[in-house]
Amino acid sequence: MAEEIANDNFIQIDKMSVDQAAGAFVMVAGAIGSLLLVIWQSKCHCKVNLCYIFSCERRPPNEEEMKSLKDQAKKLKDMKKKEEKILDKEEEILDEVAETPRLIPKTKSRDLEPEPEPEIDISIP
Numbered sequence: 001m002a003e004e005i006a007n008d009n010f011i012q013i014d015k016m017s018v019d020q021a022a023g024a025f026v027m028v029a030g031a032i033g034s035l036l037l038v039i040w041q042s043k044c045h046c047k048v049n050l051c052y053i054f055s056c057e058r059r060p061p062n063e064e065e066m067k068s069l070k071d072q073a074k075k076l077k078d079m080k081k082k083e084e085k086i087l088d089k090e091e092e093i094l095d096e097v098a099e100t101p102r103l104i105p106k107t108k109s110r111d112l113e114p115e116p117e118p119e120i121d122i123s124i125p
Helices: 002-009 018-041 063-097
Strands: 046-050 054-058
Touching: none
Parallel strands: none
Antiparallel strands: 046 054
């Protein structure tokens, strides 16, 4: 009687093929890898010890690293400003040189500006 109750509590799993087993392994490995990636990219202090095979440590950036990051951000902003100035000058030159209206809309503030509609002369001779 006790054996029947014990057998009823077990869940039977069908046999799976090799490709299904490989897919399950990849999904589990991906989930574990994603979790480790989130932990590793966080700025908190953490140590990873995987079965005593390797031990890694991540600490928040110190003051020198923060200064270098701040300098990099400032350089990016300066480059964007220079790029916008170059684009503005390019648009001015194209407007001066072009005899016909441009088909490419002006994007000075990165918003599309409507071109004025040309006037049509409808005169009957």
